[in-house]
Amino acid sequence: MAGSGKHFKYLILGGGVAAGYAAREFARLGVKLGELAIISKEAVAPYERPTLSKAYLFPQGAARLPGFHVCVGSGGERLLPEWYSEKGIELILSTEIVKAELAANTLTSVAGATFTYDNLIVATGSVATRLTDFGIQGADSKNIFYLREIDDADKLLSAIQARKNAKTIIIGGGYIGLELGAALKINELDVTMVYPEPWCMPRLFTAGIAAFYEGYYANKGIKIIKGTTAVGFDSDANGNVTTVKLKDGRVLDAHIVVVGVGARPQTTLLKGQVAEEKGGVKTDGFFKTSAPGVYAVGDIATFPSKLYKELRRVEHVDHSRKSAQQAVKAIKAIEAGRSVEEYDYLPYFYSRAFDLSWQFYGDNIGDAVLFGDADPSSSKPKFGSYWIKDGKIVGAFLESGSPEENQVIAKIARLQPPAPDLRQLQSDGLSFASKL
Structure with missing residues (x-):
């Protein structure tokens, strides 16, 4: 049986965005031939999933593989199937895992093949609610x-x-x-x-x-x-x-x-074997679960937010990429007897549709102030919003911002400066963030 009984030092379960970014981080930090494998039920190497609801469906100039394999979504190198071979990383595709025995470090596929590991990164993502x-x-x-x-x-x-x-x-x-x-x-x-x-x-x-x-x-x-x-x-x-x-x-x-x-995190394989919280697998700031040698990243992880001092679960591609990289850094640091900083994540969401493109950073709680031109019939609409809680700006949203302007609203969401009078904030709009 293909793959049966294979052992890997590092095993990534799931073939989505997080898997690809984790593989790149392993390659960057040093991985030997045959040490790492990715098991995916999909038939293709990891790709940038957000493309499916955008350019993949366009009638002209549609995106197609291999054009949107990871890590092009964040401006990085595109990891073609050959890249994995060159790095000695095994891609085990079209393989659905139906049983995980974490105490025995063993995964079993629907075909009965078994895989064992020293370190496991679970990146199973979410499944669409039907x-x-x-x-x-x-x-x-x-x-x-x-x-x-x-x-x-x-x-x-x-x-x-x-x-x-x-x-x-x-x-x-x-x-x-x-x-x-x-x-x-x-x-x-x-x-x-x-x-x-x-x-x-x-x-x-x-x-x-x-x-x-x-x-x-x-x-x-x-x-x-x-x-x-x-x-x-x-x-x-x-x-x-x-x-x-x-x-x-x-x-x-x-x-x-x-x-x-909506979607729900795919945690069924881990039920009863790891601590869970807020609908996901509970991890620390390095994405380590309560099971030794097992890490959970992306949609399924409920992690401590350093910025907000509470446990959070985030479903977004940006967090999938960054949490995967953090888990790999932590694994390699432990091996080297070093430490890495705990995950310090600023929530970030974005979307593109038609000629529109918005970005949001931080928290959308408290009072909201809308500024700019939010008239849907404008030839070039451009507007944003701030969220204010306990006298501080905790979140910022911007439609049609330039890269520099988007960086400015990210900065304000992390700094959480005192908010002026709400009318003043509405009047100042983007210039308030730019002045900081």
Whole structure:
């Protein structure tokens, strides 16, 4: 059996963004031939997953592998499959692990192959929440899509290309919903977004920020239905979805449905073997779990935030990259009898859609102040927001900022300076951050 009984000094479980960045860090710090392997259920080497909801779906100039293998997402070297071979790193692809026995340092695949290790980095990420999980009638119809892996994107792409101006319903108003709404509209589909919240991206956006994006999308011809959600689907004789039934009684015609209602961390393999907290695997500031030699990174890790002095779990590509690098640094430091600084992470989120591009740093709690031109019909809108708590600026958001301006709002979110009068802050806008 391929791979059965193989032993590795370092083993990375999961083949997403975190795995690729961890591999690069191992190579940078020194790894010998045959010491490191990556086990992934996907058939391709680690790639920049955010591309799937953006350029991968574009009708012209679409991104394709090998163009977006890691680590191009952060401006680094692109790690082609050959790179792993050259570094003596084994890629064990199309291999799903179904059992982890941490006390025995052993992983077992669905085919029965076993792998043992000295150090394990678990980078299994999240799995998309499916409507079938809630027993929604007709949710297993054909042409209802989720987007997490390259195979998902390929299936969606086939549906997009199969029918011009297809009636497309997007369920969900978060990251996936907004980015896919833009990508599908660029493909000239008839797009309607449906979400239960009073505005889009409610976990991050204020009502004022959301009003801009909803207006901008409406101007692009995207229909938005808020305050309700899908409760059922009808399909034709071939099992293809034909309608989406909403909780408010409306029925929408549909040829394609894309669902983006969140994701949950894939921690099932570790259940009962490691300490858990806040829906993830509890780690220290080096991403070490309660199991000896086992580290957890990315979406699944609940780690101590140095900045906010509390445990946090963060689902975003930036944290996936940085937590993976931190875990590798910690492993190599222990071997060398050295120490590394604890993880000191400034929360960072970003998105791109149409001609828009926003960045957010810090915490979105307390009072929010909106500044700048947030008119969705402006030819060049540019606006931002600060969040103020206990008299300090704790978070900052900027749409259409330059690289230098984005660095400025990152700095203010980390420094947390005293906030002036809210009216003054609104009037000063970006210049307040620039003066610091």
